[in-house]
Amino acid sequence: MGERIAVIGAGVIGLSIAHELAAAGCDVTVLADLAPLETTSAVAGAVWFPYAAERSAEVDAMLAVSLRRFVAIAERPEAGVDLREGIVVERAAAPDRSWTALLPAVPADAADLPVGTTGMRTSAPLATMSQYLPWLQAECEALGVRFEHRRVDDPDALAGAFDVAVVAAGARGGALLGDDATVVPIRGQVVRVENPGVTTFVIDDEDPAGLTYVLPRRDCLVLGGTHEAGATSLEPDPAIEAGILARCAALVPAVAGMPILSRAVGLRPGRARLRIEEVPGRALRVIAAYGHGGSGMTLSWGTAARVAAMLAAP
Numbered sequence: 001m002g003e004r005i006a007v008i009g010a011g012v013i014g015l016s017i018a019h020e021l022a023a024a025g026c027d028v029t030v031l032a033d034l035a036p037l038e039t040t041s042a043v044a045g046a047v048w049f050p051y052a053a054e055r056s057a058e059v060d061a062m063l064a065v066s067l068r069r070f071v072a073i074a075e076r077p078e079a080g081v082d083l084r085e086g087i088v089v090e091r092a093a094a095p096d097r098s099w100t101a102l103l104p105a106v107p108a109d110a111a112d113l114p115v116g117t118t119g120m121r122t123s124a125p126l127a128t129m130s131q132y133l134p135w136l137q138a139e140c141e142a143l144g145v146r147f148e149h150r151r152v153d154d155p156d157a158l159a160g161a162f163d164v165a166v167v168a169a170g171a172r173g174g175a176l177l178g179d180d181a182t183v184v185p186i187r188g189q190v191v192r193v194e195n196p197g198v199t200t201f202v203i204d205d206e207d208p209a210g211l212t213y214v215l216p217r218r219d220c221l222v223l224g225g226t227h228e229a230g231a232t233s234l235e236p237d238p239a240i241e242a243g244i245l246a247r248c249a250a251l252v253p254a255v256a257g258m259p260i261l262s263r264a265v266g267l268r269p270g271r272a273r274l275r276i277e278e279v280p281g282r283a284l285r286v287i288a289a290y291g292h293g294g295s296g297m298t299l300s301w302g303t304a305a306r307v308a309a310m311l312a313a314p
């Protein structure tokens with residue numbers, strides 16, 4: 001392709017796109033005002049599982065692309081991605097098991113589930129983001145990608161220096177393009193505790209007391225969470241944290257009282273539909289790539305493949 005491409009954003013979406021475009025021969029520069037470990041992506045659990053994002057045939061194809069890629073990446077221990085056993089708790093009378101078409105799963109034993117629930121046992125890629133994002137950045141750099149710490153106020157101002165701008169700016173994507181007011185930040189708070197030896201993840205999205213999950217990363221156990229549409233505070237809330245700790249201890253008793261290592265808040269880029277498309281009428285070719293909600297890691301490689309295919313087309 002050989003084009004000069006600016007990727008605005010150094011979260012999991014921007015890095016994955018930069019990687020695929022550089023691998024295809026483009027001259028790629030990532031422009032971002034937050035480094036990978038400062039982004040929402042670094043707050044993510046981060047388990048491959050569709051949550052709070054568009055579902056459609058097109059998105060399911062992207063989910064499949066990402067899943068295959070993460071399974072392959074898990075073969076490289078230095079990347080920080082592991083295939084983990086896990087349980088997805090179900091509380092609906094007719095639970096949505098569409099994800100099992102992508103990820104094989106079997107009914108979980110009642111003894112492993114909260115009283116009165118059903119659930120599925122599966123095995124899914126889980127990324128230790130503190131390791132995976134730096135690894136992905138290094139992989140990009142090995143392909144020649146440059147990184148500039150810089151805020152972009154107007155993508156059109158990149159014309160001349162670049163042939164294409166890819167807007168992978170997460171929750172700020174709509175504001176940056178100025179033509180999309182439909183992005184809603186969805187606040188998510190987590191607590192990271194010492195892992196008492198938990199190896200199985202548990203997700204209970206529909207817990208009536210609040211979104212609850214326990215995710216064993218390599219460096220900690222991530223306890224979550226919250227789903228607060230429209231909330232934007234990046235300060236961890238102590239009352240919310242107390243609720244998370246109580247719900248997680250009820251779900252996985254071994255986590256009760258474990259020492260807290262850190263706390264984090266991220267703003268998921270909520271949008272009814274992913275925005276992956278050409279943006280007409282700009283001073284250079286602009287491609288939007290944001291709106292991944294609670295599934296940015298889950299959709300990252302599928303997104304990158306779609307953007308690469310758009311750029312490969314004449």
Ligand SMILES: Cc1cc2nc3c(=O)[nH]c(=O)nc-3n(C[C@H](O)[C@H](O)[C@H](O)COP(=O)(O)OP(=O)(O)OC[C@H]3O[C@@H](n4cnc5c(N)ncnc54)[C@H](O)[C@@H]3O)c2cc1C
Pocket residue numbers: 008009010011012013014031032033034035036039040041042043044045046047048049150151152153168169170171172173176187188189190224225265266267268269290291292293294295296297298299
């Ligand atoms: C608590 C929590 C748990 C989660 N768990 C999971 C999970 O288990 N699995 C999963 O798949 N997803 C999960 N998510 C969702 C996931 O984190 C997001 O979907 C993902 O991080 C979005 O990535 P992104 O690259 O689009 O945005 P971000 O990670 O937010 O990165 C945005 C980038 O754009 C840059 N940027 C923005 N505006 C500008 C500008 N004007 N100029 C320059 N740079 C700019 C920023 O500096 C940053 O580098 C979770 C999210 C939260 C909050």
